[in-house]
Amino acid sequence: MGVQRYMLGKGGKRKFDEHEDGLEGKVVSPTDGPSKVSYTLQRQTIFNISLMKLYNHRPLTEPSLQKTVLINNMLRRIQEELKQEGSLRPVFITTSQPTDPLGDNFREAQPAFSHLASPSIHPTDFVSTTPLESCLTPASLLEDDTFCTSQTVQHDGPTKLPPPAIQPVKDSFSSALDEIEELCPTPTSTEAVAVAAAAAAAAAEDSKENSSESNIQKPEGVQESRTSESKLMDSLPGNFEITTSTGFLTDLTLDDILFADIDTSMYDFDPCTSATGTASKMAPVSADDLLKTLAPYSSQPVTPNQPFKMDLTELDHIMEVLVGS
Amino acid sequence: MAGVAGGGGGGNDFQWCFSQVKGAIDEDVAEADIISTVEFNYSGDLLATGDKGGRVVIFQREQENKSRPHSRGEYNVYSTFQSHEPEFDYLKSLEIEEKINKIRWLPQQNAAHFLLSTNDKTIKLWKISERDKRAEGYNLKDEDGRLRDPFRITALRVPILKPMDLMVEASPRRIFANAHTYHINSISVNSDHETYLSADDLRINLWHLEITDRSFNIVDIKPANMEELTEVITAAEFHPHHCNVFVYSSSKGTIRLCDMRSSALCDRHSKFFEEPEDPSSRSFFSEIISSISDVKFSHSGRYMMTRDYLSVKVWDLNMENRPVETYQVHEYLRSKLCSLYENDCIFDKFECCWNGSDSAIMTGSYNNFFRMFDRNTRRDITLEASRESSKPRAILKPRKVCTGGKRKKDEISVDSLDFNKKILHTAWHPTENIIAVAATNNLYIFQDKIN
Numbered sequence: 222m223g224v225q226r227y228m229l230g231k232g233g234k235r236k237f238d239e240h241e242d243g244l245e246g247k248v249v250s251p252t253d254g255p256s257k258v259s260y261t262l263q264r265q266t267i268f269n270i271s272l273m274k275l276y277n278h279r280p281l282t283e284p285s286l287q288k289t290v291l292i293n294n295m296l297r298r299i300q301e302e303l304k305q306e307g308s309l310r311p312v313f314i315t316t317s318q319p320t321d322p323l324g325d326n327f328r329e330a331q332p333a334f335s336h337l338a339s340p341s342i343h344p345t346d347f348v349s350t351t352p353l354e355s356c357l358t359p360a361s362l363l364e365d366d367t368f369c370t371s372q373t374v375q376h377d378g379p380t381k382l383p384p385p386a387i388q389p390v391k392d393s394f395s396s397a398l399d400e401i402e403e404l405c406p407t408p409t410s411t412e413a414v415a416v417a418a419a420a421a422a423a424a425a426e427d428s429k430e431n432s433s434e435s436n437i438q439k440p441e442g443v444q445e446s447r448t449s450e451s452k453l454m455d456s457l458p459g460n461f462e463i464t465t466s467t468g469f470l471t472d473l474t475l476d477d478i479l480f481a482d483i484d485t486s487m488y489d490f491d492p493c494t495s496a497t498g499t500a501s502k503m504a505p506v507s508a509d510d511l512l513k514t515l516a517p518y519s520s521q522p523v524t525p526n527q528p529f530k531m532d533l534t535e536l537d538h539i540m541e542v543l544v545g546s
Numbered sequence: 547m548a549g550v551a552g553g554g555g556g557g558n559d560f561q562w563c564f565s566q567v568k569g570a571i572d573e574d575v576a577e578a579d580i581i582s583t584v585e586f587n588y589s590g591d592l593l594a595t596g597d598k599g600g601r602v603v604i605f606q607r608e609q610e611n612k613s614r615p616h617s618r619g620e621y622n623v624y625s626t627f628q629s630h631e632p633e634f635d636y637l638k639s640l641e642i643e644e645k646i647n648k649i650r651w652l653p654q655q656n657a658a659h660f661l662l663s664t665n666d667k668t669i670k671l672w673k674i675s676e677r678d679k680r681a682e683g684y685n686l687k688d689e690d691g692r693l694r695d696p697f698r699i700t701a702l703r704v705p706i707l708k709p710m711d712l713m714v715e716a717s718p719r720r721i722f723a724n725a726h727t728y729h730i731n732s733i734s735v736n737s738d739h740e741t742y743l744s745a746d747d748l749r750i751n752l753w754h755l756e757i758t759d760r761s762f763n764i765v766d767i768k769p770a771n772m773e774e775l776t777e778v779i780t781a782a783e784f785h786p787h788h789c790n791v792f793v794y795s796s797s798k799g800t801i802r803l804c805d806m807r808s809s810a811l812c813d814r815h816s817k818f819f820e821e822p823e824d825p826s827s828r829s830f831f832s833e834i835i836s837s838i839s840d841v842k843f844s845h846s847g848r849y850m851m852t853r854d855y856l857s858v859k860v861w862d863l864n865m866e867n868r869p870v871e872t873y874q875v876h877e878y879l880r881s882k883l884c885s886l887y888e889n890d891c892i893f894d895k896f897e898c899c900w901n902g903s904d905s906a907i908m909t910g911s912y913n914n915f916f917r918m919f920d921r922n923t924r925r926d927i928t929l930e931a932s933r934e935s936s937k938p939r940a941i942l943k944p945r946k947v948c949t950g951g952k953r954k955k956d957e958i959s960v961d962s963l964d965f966n967k968k969i970l971h972t973a974w975h976p977t978e979n980i981i982a983v984a985a986t987n988n989l990y991i992f993q994d995k996i997n
Contacts, residue, residue: 263884267830270888282641283666286728286747287778287797288893291834294776298830534639 268299561995562942564935565980566620568605569988571933581984583971587651587659590975593621593982594661595989596646600630602663602716604674621991625674627716630665642667648733650742652755660719662742666729669744671720671755677713681705725751725761732782738789745782745794748775752806764812765794765804780895781841788847791816795852799836803863819861821868831883831892839895844904845976851907853898856880858909858919873919873926876911878949878960891965902977910969913958914985915945931969931983931990941995 271292278284570579578599585594593605606624633642644665652660658675683705687693728746735742743764744751750765765782769775778797785791790806802815823832835855843850844860849870852859856877859869875896879886886892891912898909910916911928919926928945935942948957971984979994 264830267884267887270884274890280640282643283635283638283729285893287780287837288890290775290778291797291837291893294833295830297776298833534636538636 264299264302268296271295271299560979562929562979562981562992563995564937564940564942564990565993566991567933567936567988568603568621568623568991575987579987581971581987581989582645582647583649584973584982584984584989585649585651585661586973586975586982587661588653588976590977590980592624592651592659593973593991594649594651595982595984596629596649596663597987598643598645600628600632600644600646600665602627602629602646602649602661602672604659625714625716627672629663629670629672629718630668633667647730650733650735652735653739655739662733662735664730664733664744667723667726669722669730669733669753670718671722672716673719674714674716677715678710679707680710682708720755720758722753722758722761725753731780732794734782734784734792736784736789737787741789743782743784743792745779747778750779750782750792750794750812762810764806764810766811766813780838783841783843783850786843786845786847793841793843793850795838795841797837798833799838799854801838801841801850801852801861817863817866819866819869821859827880829883831887834887834892835883840897842898842900844900845902846904849904851898851900853896853909855892855894855896858898858907860907860921871921873907873917875909875917876915876947878947882960886965889965891968894968894970896968896970897972899972899974901974901979906974908972908974908981910972910983912965912968913963914967914969915947916969916972916983929992931985931988936990939995942992 274292275289275296569581576599578597578601580598581595582598583594583596586592587594591607593607595603595605597603602625603623604625605621607619607621610619629646630644632644634640635642642665646663646665648662648664650662652662652671654660658673661672661674663670663672682689683703685694685699685702685705686696722744726744726746726749728748730744730746732745733742734745740756741752741754744753744761745765748766748768749763751761752764753761765779767777767779776798780795780797782792782794785793791803792806793801793803795801799820801819803817803819804812805816806812808814808816823836838852838854840853841850848863850861850863852861852869856879857875858873860871860873862870883892896910898907900907905922906918906920908916908918914931915928916931917926917928928947929942930945943956946954946957947963948954948959953959967986969983969985973982975981981992983990983992
């Protein structure tokens, strides 16, 4: 539900902000010269927000189909636009595993990215306090076999729903406000901040396109290569049913995923468990996404985040019936 | 200060006053107490509310008291019952919310009152009846209910009816379950008073009120491949007079009118209402804000009204290509759509309602504001449902949102609006100028001022 109590800071004076206009105000056509950048940033931000909405929501009840459809349409529209523009440039804000003990692997990939960005800005700074759920790229969560168990939930979730992931991102945005002043002189709104962050990412990634390609051979390579991105763009998952369509990461083999040491404790959904107990369990988005694309169930309209749950609970039921318990 | 008139008149100088407020004053609102639907019955004597906790509370209007002419019939609690309980879908490992999505009254046919209430999956027909007498002097059982030995009975007597304290009982008479895979968003009683429809995201079913084990599917927009799904049903309603006609709205801002006489499956509409998009106001959020959250026929049956995120539109059923009237509810939010998308407010489903004579319409907004539009004078007013203006018979002061530039006194700026205080559900008495406004967990009742 609503995250903020008020639109902006309570009682704070608002300054006229040209950049806010660029994000939300008038229609900016992609063909306008100098405003092309802000249109692209606007689009990127919305794309990121949409993805986060789809993949970070972990409700106890079925998510609204209307909402899912509208967000999906938004993503598809942006995807179409990007395809038409002919450039499959990276659209994801770079994310990291800030608390991951195996972060070394990730940081290894960083240098290609960071040295091209303005030195005072490091993308990981933006999301340094971001919990796992707000990572935007499912690919980034595939750190060998630790993606399920190593991450701790960084927030004390409310009893029913975990707070929308955008919240902690904003906190880190505001803390990095000084750093991005260069890019965005008057970031008085969170949107402007998000735009600036996206700008930093986009600017860096633009240059990255010219650098050498990095392939996702190992799962922990968060810096998506253009090839994997194009696959990502091509196969925006159908969120309504589990399908066997090409998944995010064709470089991974089935074995990596299916037989990896997966901690399934969170999927033991006990209706008697208190809601807090449920909320404190972890939510590896990536596992859901992968299994969704690989699972054989295609007939039931299951929500995108529950396929694995359904598989296991179904199996449990079947086992119970067979054992006769 | 001129307000918006309703009822028989229209256009006169008119003011709304506070009448009553129901609900706890506590700042800490329990989620279960949040009101999720409000509905007057056909006479306006009964007012039903449903909440997120699955409860239904019915208020009854007191008879007018000649010694107190100002309190023109207050609404007091008549009956409270638990309509729906939370359930668990074992197949999907998900909870089914007990939240009451809609309540619809049936026209009264005898002393008892009937209403339909629905959550996401199950519709229930409730009978609310009064009991003010009880029988005494049974032959086969004692006063405390124990059965008497039939061999001991030597004489017969006729039981006598004795008065007792009024008791209002609610009992579920029918349970219409297992017909919806997706979440029910609307129910609508037909003018034949025998059938009703229930609509979920992808299907609409037709029921007979007496039959619970069968329903007819009359609309199905589920694609063969769910990945191709781009549009859902958002609301549906039967025509108030033509029992074969109903409309349903979609998430793409379209309304389809269907005639059940044309075919059993009404997948092909008879009329298709859509306003062409204004290219100058196109944005990323155009589709989302065009999604229709509510559709209501006028009492006359000649018009229908739709509510999308920023506006209310009145359509003439004879003109499909554009609405005849458009009213801006909170246009100042257009520049905030990205933030509202971020915090999910853009998905809020506001309802709308007509007054008894169809001369005025009402809908809710944020910050506990609600808006009324007079269709004849084209005047509009913004009022607030707040505890501050809750003195008995206090006249409501019009509110104004400052959109930019210098903020005048008494105006509130867009950035100070409380987006957690949303008025999604409002209802207008069928014949008089009495309105019920649900503000989170409180129900406000306002009346026109008696001069």
